[in-house]
Amino acid sequence: MICEFCGEQTVKKKVKKQHWLDGRLYVVENVEAEVCTECGERYYYAKTLDTIDRLLKSEHEVIDRMDVEVVSLK
Ligand SMILES: [Zn+2]
Numbered sequence: 001m002i003c004e005f006c007g008e009q010t011v012k013k014k015v016k017k018q019h020w021l022d023g024r025l026y027v028v029e030n031v032e033a034e035v036c037t038e039c040g041e042r043y044y045y046a047k048t049l050d051t052i053d054r055l056l057k058s059e060h061e062v063i064d065r066m067d068v069e070v071v072s073l074k
Contacts, residue, residue, distance in 0.1 A: 001034050001043065008038035015042060021056050025068065028052055 001010050017031040031052065034043040 003036035003039060003041055003043075005041050006036065006039045008036055010034035010036050010041075010043060017042075017044070017052075019052055019056070021053060026052075026056055027064075027066065028055075029063075 002008070003010055011034070013033060013035045014030050015033045015035065017028045017033070019026045019028050032045065032048055034045075035041070036043075
């Protein structure tokens with residue numbers, strides 16, 4: 001597809017996505033996305049986002065956990 005921001009082509013890639021659901025942050029690996037070759041903007045398929053939501057709401061395997069720093073620009 002064509003990037004909405006810079007007009008360049010995107011390519012299909014598997015990415016690591018930060019995903020919020022019900023106020024919790026998840027990191028989801030191997031997420032198929034269209035990634036802009038110029039600016040790096042990512043586009044996700046609605047079907048993929050639904051799949052992630054369904055996975056997280058059901059019983060799922062957790063492969064890793066990470067601490068997340070929360071900071072603020074002054
Ligand atoms: Zn772009």
